[in-house]
Amino acid sequence: MKRALAISRHELVSxxxxxxxxxxxxxxxxxVSVSGLIGWLTNTTVSSVWTEATQTxxxxxxxxxxxxxxxxxxxxxxxxxxxxxxxxxxVVGVTSTMRDRKARTIDLVLSRPISVVEYLLGKTIGVAxxxxxxxxxxxxxxxxxxxFIVGKPLGFQDTARLMGFFGIALxxxxxxxxxxxxxxxxxxxxxxxxxIPISLWSITAFVLxxxxxxxxxxxxxxxxxxxxxxxxxxxxxxxxxxxxSVTEQFKGASGWLLSNPEATGDFTTSIFVVVIAxxxxxxxxxxxxxxxxxxxxxx
Amino acid sequence: MTNSLIIAQKELLxxxxxxxxxxxxxxxxxxVVISVVVSATQYGVKLDAYNMYVQSLKSAGNSxxxxxxQLYPLQLLRGSIEYMEILGALFAIVMGYxxxxxxKQRATxxxxxxxxxxxxxxxxxxxxxxxxxxxxxxxIIFLSVTLCVAFVGNASFNAIDYQRLVIAAxxxxxxxxxxxxxxxxxxxWTTRLGTALIIALVIWLTVVLIIPQIGDTMDPDNQVPxxxxxxxxxxxxxxxxxxxxxxxxxxxxNGLEVSSVTKHFERFTFxxxxxKDKFNQQPLGIVWAGVWNNALSVWFAAFGAVGFALLITTxxxxxxxx
Numbered sequence: 001m002k003r004a005l006a007i008s009r010h011e012l013v014s015x016x017x018x019x020x021x022x023x024x025x026x027x028x029x030x031x032v033s034v035s036g037l038i039g040w041l042t043n044t045t046v047s048s049v050w051t052e053a054t055q056t057x058x059x060x061x062x063x064x065x066x067x068x069x070x071x072x073x074x075x076x077x078x079x080x081x082x083x084x085x086x087x088x089x090x091v092v093g094v095t096s097t098m099r100d101r102k103a104r105t106i107d108l109v110l111s112r113p114i115s116v117v118e119y120l121l122g123k124t125i126g127v128a129x130x131x132x133x134x135x136x137x138x139x140x141x142x143x144x145x146x147x148f149i150v151g152k153p154l155g156f157q158d159t160a161r162l163m164g165f166f167g168i169a170l171x172x173x174x175x176x177x178x179x180x181x182x183x184x185x186x187x188x189x190x191x192x193x194x195x196i197p198i199s200l201w202s203i204t205a206f207v208l209x210x211x212x213x214x215x216x217x218x219x220x221x222x223x224x225x226x227x228x229x230x231x232x233x234x235x236x237x238x239x240x241x242x243x244x245s246v247t248e249q250f251k252g253a254s255g256w257l258l259s260n261p262e263a264t265g266d267f268t269t270s271i272f273v274v275v276i277a278x279x280x281x282x283x284x285x286x287x288x289x290x291x292x293x294x295x296x297x298x299x
Numbered sequence: 300m301t302n303s304l305i306i307a308q309k310e311l312l313x314x315x316x317x318x319x320x321x322x323x324x325x326x327x328x329x330x331v332v333i334s335v336v337v338s339a340t341q342y343g344v345k346l347d348a349y350n351m352y353v354q355s356l357k358s359a360g361n362s363x364x365x366x367x368x369q370l371y372p373l374q375l376l377r378g379s380i381e382y383m384e385i386l387g388a389l390f391a392i393v394m395g396y397x398x399x400x401x402x403k404q405r406a407t408x409x410x411x412x413x414x415x416x417x418x419x420x421x422x423x424x425x426x427x428x429x430x431x432x433x434x435x436x437x438x439i440i441f442l443s444v445t446l447c448v449a450f451v452g453n454a455s456f457n458a459i460d461y462q463r464l465v466i467a468a469x470x471x472x473x474x475x476x477x478x479x480x481x482x483x484x485x486x487x488w489t490t491r492l493g494t495a496l497i498i499a500l501v502i503w504l505t506v507v508l509i510i511p512q513i514g515d516t517m518d519p520d521n522q523v524p525x526x527x528x529x530x531x532x533x534x535x536x537x538x539x540x541x542x543x544x545x546x547x548x549x550x551x552x553n554g555l556e557v558s559s560v561t562k563h564f565e566r567f568t569f570x571x572x573x574x575k576d577k578f579n580q581q582p583l584g585i586v587w588a589g590v591w592n593n594a595l596s597v598w599f600a601a602f603g604a605v606g607f608a609l610l611i612t613t614x615x616x617x618x619x620x621x
Contacts, residue, residue: 020497027501031509038516045548046519046527052541059531064522076516083508087500191400192319194496195393199326202386207330210378214341217334217381218565221512 003114007122008129011096015130018095024088025134031084032138035076036145043073069259070150071158071165074142078223078254081169082205082247089131089173090197093180096123097293098193101184106294116290120181124282127177132170139166158259165257168271171278172250176201178281185288188298201247208245212238224262225251249273302416306424307431310398314432320397323390324436328443330386334378335444339452342370371579372454373463373572379444380568383471384561388507391475392499394432395482398425399612400492408617422483422612426605429479433472441468462583467568470597474564477601478503484608487616507561514556519545563596 015021043065053059065072097120100106109119143162147153154162179197187193206217209225225248243249253270255263314320345368353364402408411421441464448454481502485495519542520527528538542549556562566575570590573579578586587594 020493020500023497023501024504027504027509038513041548042517042519042522045517045545046522049519049527049541049545050531052544053531053533053537056541058533058537058541061531064527064530076512079512080509083512084504087504189319191393191397195319195323198389199323202330202389206382206385207333210337211333214337216378217385218511218515221508221515 001118003112004118004122004125007109007114007119008124008126011123011126012130014099015092015096015126021088021092021095021130024084024091028080028084028088029134029138029141031080032074032077033141033145035080036073036142036149039073039076040149043068068261069158070146070154071161071258072260073146073149074162075223075255075258075260077138077142077165078251078258079221081172081254082250083221085169085173086176086201086205086247087198089176090180090183090201091194092127092130093177093182094184094190094193094197095180096127096177097181097184098187098190098297101293101295101297102190104296110290110294116288116293117286119293120285120288123181124174124178124285127181128170128174131173131177135166135170135173139163161257161259165254168250168253168257168274172246172274175246175274175277175281178278178285182281182285182288185285185293185295188295190297204245205247208241209248212241212245220248223251224255224260225249225265243269243273246274246277302414302420303423303427306411306416306421307427310425310428311431313401314394314398314428317397320394323393327382327386327390327436328440330382331379331440331444332447334382335375335447336451338375338378339448342368342375342452370452370454371573372448372452372456373460374574374579375448375452375454376444376467376572377569377574379440380467380471380565380572380574383440384474384565385507387471387475388478388503388561391433391478392482392503395429395479395484395608396486396492396496396499398429398479399483399486399617400495403486403492403617412614412618418613419609421614421617422487422609425483425612426476426480426608429483430472430476433475433479437468437472437475441471459583463571463573466571466583470564470567470571470594473597473601474560477560477597477604480601480604480608484604484611487608487612490619506559510555510559511562511565514552514559514562517548517552517555557596560596560600563593563600566590567593567597 047065050063183193183197209220249270252265256267349368482499485498489495567590569575570578570586
């Protein structure tokens with residue numbers, strides 16, 4: 001364990017020096033910071049539209065945002081996690097396992113009394129600490145901005161829900177980190193290592209949900225999961241492919257945690273799928289053979 | 300020019316031998332075909348539901364039959380166009396980046412410049428290769444989806460539909476060249492290849508995903524499932540009258556959207572393919588009058604990116620050591 005922690009410390013130092021994860025992290029934090037503002041601006045406009053329509057006698061329907069939770073303002077964070085967060089996680093994962101192979105320092109590291117499991121576990125712990133720190137920062141930003149918008153500190157229950165959401169977000173991001181790490185171990189070129197998980201991400205985020213729900217790709221850039229169209233083969237396809245779409249399951253779990261009234265689906269299943277995805281990734285990574293992580297690159 | 304063509308020929312041979320790139324393009328092809336199949340199936344589901352509804356109306360003795368859902372074949376391409384704007388752009392970056400990165404990594408660029416070649420021979424040759432490669436890829440993709448619409452969607456095309464398809468394919472080709480040229484220019488410009496990939500990916504994220512997503516989020520009508528105005532039972536003319544009171548917000552939202560070339564590409568192709576209801580079944584002249592500014596934006600962006608790649612890709616920049 002001591003050796004794994006030494007590797008994780010080294011991983012953190014290396015991540016601090018890498019530019020790509022840092023740039024993506026900055027974009028992510030920036031977007032989360034402004035997402036509360038965008039949510040507030042839009043909700044205010046919709047409420048004003050409703051007031052205008054009510055005053056001119058065009059509608060008698062209630063204001064759609066009358067009783068929404070303050071957490072509704074941070075609903076766009078979900079989509080930024082699926083878009084920017086997942087890509088950042090893939091880049092961090094690929095970089096993590098590629099670094100030593102690229103610099104050929106992997107032979108030196110493995111000449112020390114350290115097992116492959118300890119080495120890969122250490123790297124995973126290092127990346128998890130990096131992402132956890134990033135999510136704590138974004139969680140704090142979200143908490144402060146929502147409290148500022150509603151004019152009072154967020155209550156205990158909402159704070160707990162927000163913490164739960166960022167907890168699930170960490171597991172979700174770790175699933176993509178591990179996918180990136182596996183790709184970084186098995187790919188023979190750096191570009192391939194990056195593109196295979198990105199392609200898998202696009203399958204998970206766009207292709208699988210589209211087959212199951214008939215939703216167009218751009219409409220999937222929505223913080224809540226799409227529901228299947230009744231009839232045809234969509235119901236059956238969604239039953240089979242739905243659980244495979246980790247991104248849609250994460251949206252489902254997040255929607256429930258952030259009290260999004262549009263959220264549908266079973267919270268327990270959604271959480272289970274996200275946890276299983278991360279666990280499978282961890283298991284696959286830890287089963288890596290010694291000669292595999294020493295493989296030379298073709299670049 | 301001869302040197303550029305020789306380089307282009309060499310690049311095309313390289314691209315043909317690049318199994319990974321072919322796998323990636325096949326992936327895009329499969330995604331767009333799946334999208335058409337899904338849309339056609341969804342139309343079938345709608346039609347079945349309509350027939351059942353009509354049947355139940357008839358058995359209840361009601362003689363008023365609602366209009367049947369109409370199939371506009373080109374509207375089935377919506378998902379395919381969206382895949383091209385998201386995944387196509389991403390893989391175009393990979394192609395443009397890779398075409399310079401491989402030369403730098405293998406140090407073959409030194410060998411290339413040991414020959415007596417002109418200032419623009421290398422970038423022009425590479426850009427010609429990119430243009431030819433995307434021409435082939437876009438032709439295959441559009442032919443496949445057209446066949447798919449015809450067979451799976453059981454649709455027939457009019458002569459004007461083919462013209463619409465050619466216009467959409469041409470714009471898609473320009474859009475993809477733009478992303479490849481941008482990545483090529485960045486890979487030549489930066490001392491470290493990794494930095495080029497960082498900048499290209501961040502631009503892709505911002506232009507293709509983030510800006511359109513924010514614009515979509517800010518649209519008041521998208522705030523409620525099924526549409527805000529439908530949920531408030533407000534008719535279209537009244538909706539426009541209400542929205543006129545919030546023109547400042549809508550201008551800001553639209554301003555954000557039009558800062559993304561992807562949105563211009565989407566608006567232009569959606570208009571010509573009739574995906575946007577306003578332009579559906581309209582003569583080409585009317586569609587052009589409505590979206591010529593979007594076409595200009597895509598062209599400017601494409602020519603701008605090609606110009607950037609041509610000017611930035613110099614012997615001095617490519618031979619710099621990291």
